[in-house]
Amino acid sequence: MLERNEWEKFPKFKLQECNFAEYIRQFYHMSSILNCLITIGFVMVLTSNLAAAAGAEVRPENIVGPNECAECHKDEALVWKKSHHFTTFRDMPRSKESREIKKKMKIKRVKSKSLCLNCHFTVQKVKKRPKAVSGISCEKCHGDGKGYLKVHAEFSGHKKKEDEPKAKAVQRWKKSEAAGMIRPKALYALAKNCYSCHVVPQEKLVNVGGHPAGSKFELVSWSQGEVRHNVWYSKGKKNVKASKNRKRMMYLVGLAVELETAIRAVGVATKKQTYAIKMARRAAAARKKMTVAAKALRKVPEVARIVKLGKSAALKLNNNDALSAAADKIAKQTIALVTKYDGSKFGSIDKLIPSEKDYKGKPSK
Numbered sequence: 565m566l567e568r569n570e571w572e573k574f575p576k577f578k579l580q581e582c583n584f585a586e587y588i589r590q591f592y593h594m595s596s597i598l599n600c601l602i603t604i605g606f607v608m609v610l611t612s613n614l615a616a617a618a619g620a621e622v623r624p625e626n627i628v629g630p631n632e633c634a635e636c637h638k639d640e641a642l643v644w645k646k647s648h649h650f651t652t653f654r655d656m657p658r659s660k661e662s663r664e665i666k667k668k669m670k671i672k673r674v675k676s677k678s679l680c681l682n683c684h685f686t687v688q689k690v691k692k693r694p695k696a697v698s699g700i701s702c703e704k705c706h707g708d709g710k711g712y713l714k715v716h717a718e719f720s721g722h723k724k725k726e727d728e729p730k731a732k733a734v735q736r737w738k739k740s741e742a743a744g745m746i747r748p749k750a751l752y753a754l755a756k757n758c759y760s761c762h763v764v765p766q767e768k769l770v771n772v773g774g775h776p777a778g779s780k781f782e783l784v785s786w787s788q789g790e791v792r793h794n795v796w797y798s799k800g801k802k803n804v805k806a807s808k809n810r811k812r813m814m815y816l817v818g819l820a821v822e823l824e825t826a827i828r829a830v831g832v833a834t835k836k837q838t839y840a841i842k843m844a845r846r847a848a849a850a851r852k853k854m855t856v857a858a859k860a861l862r863k864v865p866e867v868a869r870i871v872k873l874g875k876s877a878a879l880k881l882n883n884n885d886a887l888s889a890a891a892d893k894i895a896k897q898t899i900a901l902v903t904k905y906d907g908s909k910f911g912s913i914d915k916l917i918p919s920e921k922d923y924k925g926k927p928s929k
C-alpha cells in the first residue's frame with residue numbers, strides 16, 4: 565500500500581488489482597492487460613466516478629472554490645458554513661493540539677504543508693500559486709469542480725429544466741460524472757471520500773505527531789447531522805432527511821468502506837505502536853459489525869462475501885499484500901452491492917442503523 569498521496573495517483577489501477585508494477589510485469593501477456601482494461605471499463609460503467617472514489621490527485625488548478633458553487637447553491641453554502649468542515653479553516657491552525665502536532669512533526673505552517681492540507685483545507689490555484697482558501701468545502705466531497713461546473717448546471721442548452729429532453733439530462737449527468745462529479749447517489753464514491761479523511765493512514769503523524777488515528781465515523785449518523793444540506797431540490801424550504809432505503813444503503817456501504825479502509829490502514833503499519841494497534845482494533849470492530857449485518861441479510865451474497873473477505877487476511881504487521889488484496893475485493897463487492905440493490909428489501913437491518921439522537925451535530929432547519 566502506498567502513502568495516501570501516492571496511491572491517489574493510481575486509483576484505477578489500485579482498485580482493479582492491476583497496479584502499475586503488474587502492468588509492466590505482464591507487458592508481454594496481452595490477454596492479462598486486456599482483462600485488466602476490460603475490468604476497468606466494466607467498473608467504470610458501474611460507477612463512472614470511481615477515479616474520484618479513490619480520491620483523485622490533488623490539483624489546485626481544478627478547484628473553483630466554494631464561492632463559485634455558492635453563486636447558485638446559496639442555501640447549501642449557508643448550511644456548510646455552520647459545520648466543522650467550514651470552521652476548521654480558522655480554528656484548527658490556532659488550536660493547542662495543532663501547535664503540539666506541528667512541533668512534534670517539525671512543521672512550520674499548516675496552511676502551506678501538504679501533510680495537513682489535503683484533509684483540513686481546500687487548496688486552489690490563486691495567482692499561479694496553490695493556496696489554502698477554505699476548510700473542507702463542496703469540492704472536497706463532490707469532486708473538483710472545474711470539469712463539471714458548467715455542464716452539470718446547464719440544461720443541455722435549454723433555458724429551463726422542463727424543456728430539456730430526458731435523454732439529454734441523462735447525458736448531462738453522465739458527462740458531469742465523467743468529469744469528476746461525485747453525485748449524492750454515487751454512494752460508494754461518496755463514502756470512500758469521507759473515509760479518505762476520517763481514517764488517517766499516516767503512521768508517523770499518529771505515532772510521532774500524536775494526531776488522532778481517525779474519527780468514530782459512521783455514514784448515516786455523520787452525514788445526517790450538521791453536514792446535511794439537502795436544500796436544493798426543496799428550494800431551501802426543507803432540509804430533507806435521507807429516505808429509509810437510502811439510510812439502509814448508507815449504513816451498509818459505510819460499514820463496508822469502513823472495513824476496506826481499516827484493513828488498508830493496517831496494511832501500511834510497520835511498528836507495533838499506537839497506529840497499528842488502533843487500526844487493527846478498528847478493522848476487528850468493523851468485521852464484527854459486518855458479521856452482524858450479514859446475519860440480518862442472509863439472502864444477500866455480497867454482504868456474506870464481504871464478511872469472508874474481511875477475515876481472509878490476518879491483522880498483523882508486514883501483511884500488506886494479503887490485506888490490500890482483500891480490501892480490493894471488498895471494494896468490488898461493495899460496488900456490486902450499490903449497483904444491484906436499493907435497500908427496499910433490507911428492513912432487517914433497520915435496528916442496526918443509528919437513530920436521530922446519535923446524529924453528529926445538529927442539522928440545520
Ligand code: HEC
Binds near residue numbers: 632718
Ligand atoms: C450556474 C449555477 C450552478 C453553479 C455555479 C453550481 N451548480 Fe450545482 N447545480 C446547479 C443546478 C441547476 C443543479 C440541478 C440540475 C438538475 O436539476 O438537473 C445542480 C445540482 C447540483 C448537485 C446535485 C446533483 C444531483 O445528483 O442531484 C450537486 C451535488 C451540485 N450541484 C454541486 C455543485 C458544486 C460542488 C458546485 C461548485 C463546484 C456547483 N454545484 C456549482 C447549478 C449550479
Ligand code: HEC
Binds near residue numbers: 679779
Ligand atoms: C488523513 C487526513 C488527515 C490528515 C493528513 C491530517 N488530519 Fe488532522 N484531523 C483529521 C480528522 C478526520 C480529524 C477529526 C478527528 C475526530 O473526529 O476526532 C482531525 C483532527 C485534527 C485536530 C483536532 C481537531 C481540531 O481541528 O482542532 C487537529 C489539531 C489536527 N487534526 C491537526 C492536523 C495537523 C496539524 C495536520 C498536519 C500535520 C493534520 N491534522 C493532518 C484528518 C487529518
Ligand code: HEC
Binds near residue numbers: 700796
Ligand atoms: C462533507 C462532505 C460534503 C460537503 C463539504 C458538501 N457536500 Fe453536498 N452533499 C454531501 C452529501 C453526503 C450529500 C447527500 C446527503 C444525503 O443523502 O442525505 C450532499 C448533497 C448535496 C446536494 C443535493 C441536495 C438536495 O437537495 O438533495 C447538493 C446540491 C450539494 N450537496 C451541494 C453542495 C455544495 C454547493 C456544497 C458547498 C457549499 C456542498 N454540497 C458541500 C456531502 C458534502
Ligand code: HEC
Binds near residue numbers: 652685757761786787
Ligand atoms: C477532506 C477531508 C474530509 C472529507 C472528505 C470529509 N471530512 Fe468530515 N471532517 C474532516 C475534518 C478534518 C474534520 C474535523 C474538523 C474540526 O473539527 O476541526 C471533520 C469533521 C466532521 C464532522 C464533525 C465532527 C465533530 O466532531 O463534530 C462530521 C459530522 C463530518 N466530518 C462528517 C463527514 C461526512 C459525512 C463526510 C463525507 C460525506 C466527510 N465528513 C468528509 C475532514 C473531512
